Amino acid sequence: MYNFEFERPTSVADAVKALGQEEAQPLAGGQTLIPTLKQRLAMPSKLVSLSGISEMKGITQEGRTLVVGAATVHADVAADGTIAALSDLAGNIGDPAVRNRGTIGGSVANNDPSACYPAAALGLGATIVTDRREIAADDFFTGMFETALDEGEIVTAVKFPQPEAAAYAKFEQPASRFALVGVFVARTGEGVRVAVTGASEGGVFRWREAETALASDFSAGALDGMAPEADDMISDLHGSAAYRAHLVGVMARRAVAAAR
């Protein structure tokens, strides 16, 4: 990697200030950033570690909402269990080393098209809390590796409403074991949400046709024979667009069947 300055502030305010420097970059868990730096594919002037900010860590319950601090590692979310589907998803990200380093804030801010957390955030209708505002998940994920975050804006927490029933079904890419296709299905008081990761060139998305079908009949059978259009799906070594589109249907049915 190239040389960089390093700062580890203890408050969100100090972190925002530190990120004011040109080419400064937050380090939230480093599961993508560190390999990128090692390959010299990024050249930040400064890394601002978010791991020393205690107000960004931990999981609390506010009424029917679960508030997960952005610097909370996957292993802690996996152990929490308040929203079973969310904990299950977190417990199956990567391997133990990844789960004890990677953070939820880092994952949603990076918005890797194959990451798991964006599906949970979008599927549960979460709210992304930043140092300056709150953004609905529907508005937050704007494209592959793109979000609504401004330059220097830090995700501080993610708020998840407790669903009536939810599940995440992931089909792993054989090499990386990221999601080749992952589908998060949630039934909430406000309806059914189906969020798909891994499949689309545009990153995580809501599969509206499935949501409509499930709204009137929340059963796997309601999705029989359904699959999204393959047009915008990723096609690579590990699967064609048509295969991914097909898998979205399969994984959605499995998630519905598993939802509780």
Next chain:
Amino acid sequence: MPKDHGIGASSKRREDVRFLTGDGNYTDDINVHGQAYVHFLRSDVAHGRLTSVDTSEAGKMPGVVRIFTGADFEGVGGLPCGWCVTDRHGEPMQEPGHPVLAQGKVRHVGDPIAAVVADTPEQARDAAEAIIADIEEFPAVVDMKAALKEGAPKVHDDLSSNLCYDWGFVEENREAVDKAIQEAAHVTTLELVNQRLVANPMEPRVAIGEYSRARDEHTLYTTSQNPHVIRLLMGAFVLGIPEHKLRVVAPDVGGGFGSKIFHYAEEAFCTFAAKAVNRPVKWTSSRSEAFMTDAHGRDHVTKIELALDADNNFTALRTDTHANMGAYLSTFAPSVPTWLHGTLMAGNYRTPLIYVNVKAVFTNTVPVDAYRGAGRPEATYQLERVIDKAARELGVDPIALRRQNFVTEFPYATPVAVEYDTGDYNATMDKLEEIADLKGFAARRKESEARGRLRGLGVNCYIEACGIAPSNLVGQLGARAGLYESATVRVNATGGLVVMTGSHSHGQGHETSFAQVVADMIGIDENMVDIVHGDTANTPMGMGTYGSRSIAVGGSAMVRATEKIIAKAKKIAAHLLEASDADIELKDGAFTVAGTDKSVAWGDVTLAAYVPHNYPLEDIEPGLEETAFYDPANFTYPAGAYACEVELDPETGKVTVERFAAADDFGNIINPMIVDGQVHGGIGQGIGQALLESCAYDENGQLLSASYMDYAMPRADDVPFYSVDHSCSTPCTHNPLGVKGCGEAGAIGSPPAVVNAVIDAMQSGGHKVDHIDMPVSPSRVWTAMNG
């Protein structure tokens, strides 16, 4: 009762103490005082002309000692090829040059253009980024058949085409085979790909060059499976250093699987540069570099035809293979698709007529060479797949069809030049049927189907030629080396032994199993025997470890040397006991006069050898140290039968291996636990090839699977618990231990079993799929079933 020591005992691997506690001494653990570091600037295009390499700015960067380019190596030899194949028409193969650093052209992504030597690795890398290399990019050839078309871009401008050789074997059989196929009652044809793989040993390659001006001596520390071969190739052909001025050390090596047999440019560079800059020079490969510079494996495209008569007897076999050589000839590359492949096409069967055609092709890809099994997996895969397809076409049981055609009388001379000394293929198949519980398969299939899964059973046999190799034979076949092995047994005064072997252990456990053999022969504790390997300065000239040769060839050399020791020790004992040496017996570490209770201990004899106060000095020399070289009379032929059961999720196409059984005949076994481990590892790699691994290039020669994000390695949860058995034993008839070798069997025997099982599963679901190429990925399965 299993034995608790000596030959046949599952002695714990003594080397694992240091491997598992972080006390190993790997090449990267070695740091030489004053060392500098090299970073290679590598081509990021697959094919092009190097119009200029401007190092002027880079040379001024901090810490830079010197920057080397191809021009610095103009008077230096290229990397040699160790095997010359003669083509169908009696002509030698086309053999291009292989410069240490690219000269004039770059020919694959990763080809080294320049090398920066600097005080630190980071400084070397910084400066490498500042080098301006202008490359006029040419179209790349990646696909082998396209590379052979008229007008295809040439990888090497000085060759007549991209064809390395067109090999026919046995050429005299060609017409007879054609005729037999024409007249056959049934012919089964199969086209398949044995995909390119990356070896991926846990330890990436490392090289450190060191030069002593005072003594005019070079030392190379390197991650090698055969340090003497590197010393000979690099010393004699590349750098012109006589062997007595060049020491090559391959210390603890973290796996090789073939990829560390070969002589690589980085080894020659570090040795050369250490003298040029008068400082030790170290290179440590990154994993990314390993993907684009370690020799790859396999990469065959094959059409195979099996002819049968009306009674389902095999009558002829014809194969047509394109084998990818990559951009240059790696050290033993030409031998892999020819002599390590064509000679195994008879398999376990009495097929009277066989013809094998292989076209070896240059492409703009990383060179391809031996990888665990090397040619034999390619032979086994195509043969066992086509037999399975034939059984389905004929509606006969695939096991019965195999049994009907088994070789049952030994020795058996195949129509492809080799003679199997011994074997019992029905015995291993019987054992397989038992340990795989084939009777229970129908019930297991039913249970899977109740859960919405398809279940398939795949069975196959394999044979391999190990114990490489009789030197006079391989010399006739084009090898530019002998393939004997050596051992020096040095007995110390107080009775302990050091065995210096020319073979090399990089995970196989030689330090344990070799000690078991010598200790057993003398009748002493294994812990009195130490095995030394991996340093040309203190081991006799040897050819290293690959081709499952170490116990069969290296072990035999060790036996011969130990026999000499025992013969001499008996003479000393006879003197001490005042008896005739013909009457001396050695048992449990004591020499006894036959038929008496007169005895002298091993330690008394060894002490006498080094403190020869009471010693027959007029008849024998003092000391107790002997060397033997062993050149095998034939290959060894391990064989066996494997069974795989898979479950297939028809909705996603995902295949999981549920059961795997292996019945092997390895002849005599030294350490059953180590043999189990070798088979387990081999099957793991075979399942990896069958289901997961693939080294893929795009049409421009860019490596698509250049990291573990896209190259799928098998992990613990990808493999089941194995049932392995090696109780069926027909000892090798021509080496003193009766051993055959076990290192590659698992990787050779398992891919066809997996793919046969997948086909069986798909067909059980009513899908008319009769072939699928490896890796059998979920996406490929789903596409095959829904295409």
